[in-house]
Amino acid sequence: MTDAPDPATHPAADIDADAPPYHRLLGLTLVDWQDGFARVACEAGPQLRNRSGITHGGVVLSMIDQAAAYAGLWCSVPGNVRRAVTLDLDCRFTGQVKAGRLVAEGRVVSRGRNIFFCRTEVFDAAGTMVAFGASTHRWRAGSETSEGVKPGAPAADP
Numbered sequence: 001m002t003d004a005p006d007p008a009t010h011p012a013a014d015i016d017a018d019a020p021p022y023h024r025l026l027g028l029t030l031v032d033w034q035d036g037f038a039r040v041a042c043e044a045g046p047q048l049r050n051r052s053g054i055t056h057g058g059v060v061l062s063m064i065d066q067a068a069a070y071a072g073l074w075c076s077v078p079g080n081v082r083r084a085v086t087l088d089l090d091c092r093f094t095g096q097v098k099a100g101r102l103v104a105e106g107r108v109v110s111r112g113r114n115i116f117f118c119r120t121e122v123f124d125a126a127g128t129m130v131a132f133g134a135s136t137h138r139w140r141a142g143s144e145t146s147e148g149v150k151p152g153a154p155a156a157d158p
Contacts, residue, residue, distance in 0.1 A: 026062060030070065035146065036108040038070030044102050055097040057131075060104075060122050064133040065089055067106030068118035072137055080148035083140035087115070091133040100125035114138055 026048070032039035040063055042048075044055040065086055073082040106120040115138050122131040142149040 063104035067104035071106035075148040082143035088136040095130035
């Protein structure tokens, strides 16, 4: 499950201290966030390399998942949050990254009552696309509208 931080306090800031440890482990930063769009960045250092010396593909896939989810989780009510789960996620790698800043840009391409679909592209520090993907997400109960829910509200599904 992904919780989007409150846009009033995190409009373009590091993912907050309450983020899951996995996000902090990767060093994800929420750079830009608006309805239907999110930009997430990460510094690809040696700690994120695989044994071939390039950034692990799982890092890139995680960025695709996070940028897409945030694109569908923008919340119009300060203090509220929206929640979703990823139903389907795919990725195509078009290049390799040894080190440097990676940026993932996620866009909602279609949304229904409970489901939203996204496309995401990942770029290296030179602006070259190194991966792209598509994903399907389902809003958790109460998160289907941009108003979202109070942070402590249960994430029960119908």
